[in-house]
Amino acid sequence: MSLTDQERDHRSLLRVQEGDSRALEELYDRYTPLLYPVAFRILRRAADAEDALQEAWLQVWRRAVTYDPRRGTVAAWLLTVARTRALDRYRSLAARGRAESSVDPEAGARPPEPSASAVHAQLGERVWSALAQLQPQQRQVLEIAYFEGLSQSEVAARLNAPLGTVKSWTRQGLLRLREILPQEEWM
Amino acid sequence: MSAHRDQDIDLCAGYALGCLDTADRERVEEHLASGCPMCQAALAEFSDASVLLAASAPLAQPGPALRQRVLAAVAAPGIREPEPPAEQVREPVDTRGRVIELRPRRAPFFTAGWGWAAAAALLALVTALEWTQAARLRGELESNRLRLADLERRLADESRWSEVLNAPAAKVVYLAPTGKGSSELRARATYDPVSRRAVVVFENVRAPQGSDYQLWAIVGGAPASLGVVKADAAGHAMMRLENLGEPKLLAAFAISLEPAGGSPNPNAPSGPVVMLGKLEG
Numbered sequence: 001m002s003l004t005d006q007e008r009d010h011r012s013l014l015r016v017q018e019g020d021s022r023a024l025e026e027l028y029d030r031y032t033p034l035l036y037p038v039a040f041r042i043l044r045r046a047a048d049a050e051d052a053l054q055e056a057w058l059q060v061w062r063r064a065v066t067y068d069p070r071r072g073t074v075a076a077w078l079l080t081v082a083r084t085r086a087l088d089r090y091r092s093l094a095a096r097g098r099a100e101s102s103v104d105p106e107a108g109a110r111p112p113e114p115s116a117s118a119v120h121a122q123l124g125e126r127v128w129s130a131l132a133q134l135q136p137q138q139r140q141v142l143e144i145a146y147f148e149g150l151s152q153s154e155v156a157a158r159l160n161a162p163l164g165t166v167k168s169w170t171r172q173g174l175l176r177l178r179e180i181l182p183q184e185e186w187m
Numbered sequence: 188m189s190a191h192r193d194q195d196i197d198l199c200a201g202y203a204l205g206c207l208d209t210a211d212r213e214r215v216e217e218h219l220a221s222g223c224p225m226c227q228a229a230l231a232e233f234s235d236a237s238v239l240l241a242a243s244a245p246l247a248q249p250g251p252a253l254r255q256r257v258l259a260a261v262a263a264p265g266i267r268e269p270e271p272p273a274e275q276v277r278e279p280v281d282t283r284g285r286v287i288e289l290r291p292r293r294a295p296f297f298t299a300g301w302g303w304a305a306a307a308a309l310l311a312l313v314t315a316l317e318w319t320q321a322a323r324l325r326g327e328l329e330s331n332r333l334r335l336a337d338l339e340r341r342l343a344d345e346s347r348w349s350e351v352l353n354a355p356a357a358k359v360v361y362l363a364p365t366g367k368g369s370s371e372l373r374a375r376a377t378y379d380p381v382s383r384r385a386v387v388v389f390e391n392v393r394a395p396q397g398s399d400y401q402l403w404a405i406v407g408g409a410p411a412s413l414g415v416v417k418a419d420a421a422g423h424a425m426m427r428l429e430n431l432g433e434p435k436l437l438a439a440f441a442i443s444l445e446p447a448g449g450s451p452n453p454n455a456p457s458g459p460v461v462m463l464g465k466l467e468g
Contacts, residue, residue, distance in 0.1 A: 021261050028257060037244035050253045057257045070227055071219075072203070072234030079241050080205060127243040145206035146240050152201055153208050171200035174236040 009074035017064040024061055031078050038079065039086040041147050043093075052089045056082040087149035130177055138173035141166055189221045196229050203233035204240075251324055348427055351386050354379040360440060360464040368444050368461025369393070372400070376464060380434035387426045387440065392418035394444065401449045403456060405439040406432055410456060415449040416442070439465040 009030070015023035035056065039049040059081050067077050131139050137159070144155050152170065156163045198215040201207040207215065219226055351357060362374040371391040378385040387402060394400050400416040418424040431437055441463045443456035450457040 021258065024261055025258060028254060032249065034241060036249050037247045038241050040247040041244040046250070050249045053249060053253060054257050054260065058260055061261045072231050073238070076234040076238050079238060083205060127239050131243055142204065142240055145204050146237065150206065151208045152206050155206065167197040167201060170204060170206070171197045174200050174203065174233045177239050178232055178236040
């Protein structure tokens, strides 16, 4: 099972930096099954999630040179770009009072294609069971911070927990996820 | 290099998750830029973990049009122009309080330079792309339909067998060692007289070299072979048995130890019966 293949992805990204749109197409096909659910989880409306994802891929196309392999994999960078775009859009919609009120659960509930997302689904199942093994607070901190885009001090206020505790829960939760799913099993 | 503190590892986790407050983010960015090897390594680990977290989002997929929109957008001329440095992006205000435009306004897409010929060529290209895309999607659709049919079939099969285990009339029989073979072998049969099906689960199946265990039903006083027990490396096995015949005639399940491949006689064990479980009632 291979969800991310850093060497292959890095080669694709270097080609994107040189302006090869075929390489962007490859990355699009490879990573949309991972990126789109994140955008949809954040925005909860297909049209908004698609707009956010389009902006994200344009940013990847224009700013591929800003990727720094020492900071993490291409997959992680693509996710950062997509999540940031989705959260920005969520905040601007919320500011206009639209995000919460116009949630349309049907709008994005397109069933995933088995071929496109089989690997992702397989991984997803294992991640869900891994998440279930975390302490409830650790899991909550990770989910709120990642999918709702709250900063650590906002998370602390929401959970009525000291900031230092939220910081260590974040570290412990991520480490625990990493331990439960060792690298060789999903890379 | 700014000195490494223990708390920096916590900050790396928050940084990978993208949830640091501004002061913390600035601190850790400065620290990472100074090249702390410990934090660089920690950040890479945390960022892998954040990919896993992302994969926990419920499955969803965009409409097929998004792919074309994205690819068309990156193909648009001028899209790769380098962006101005960050500090220029902030819109400075001139003395009259109006926003100055730093970049020259780009020419609209269809201007004099782009004649009808160019427009027609573009249209042809888009049509060709759409056709290729449609062909690809048709192929995907067909293969997905097949996969779905296969999954549905397997699911129906699974639920049919789980009905046996949940059937109200089902009888559970634990086979007991007869003393003539392994004492660690375990076998449990669940038999539903209504559907006449049974599920038999085995543990610690470790037949001596060159031999196999074979499962039998004792029907009307005579043994009938239900097959050789094929276990996985951990010694687990499961057999699903269709149509075990008239419930009144089925008296017991038995396991014998046979030469590899099973008893040469299909109607009787050739080796010792090592386990036996009688159906009651």
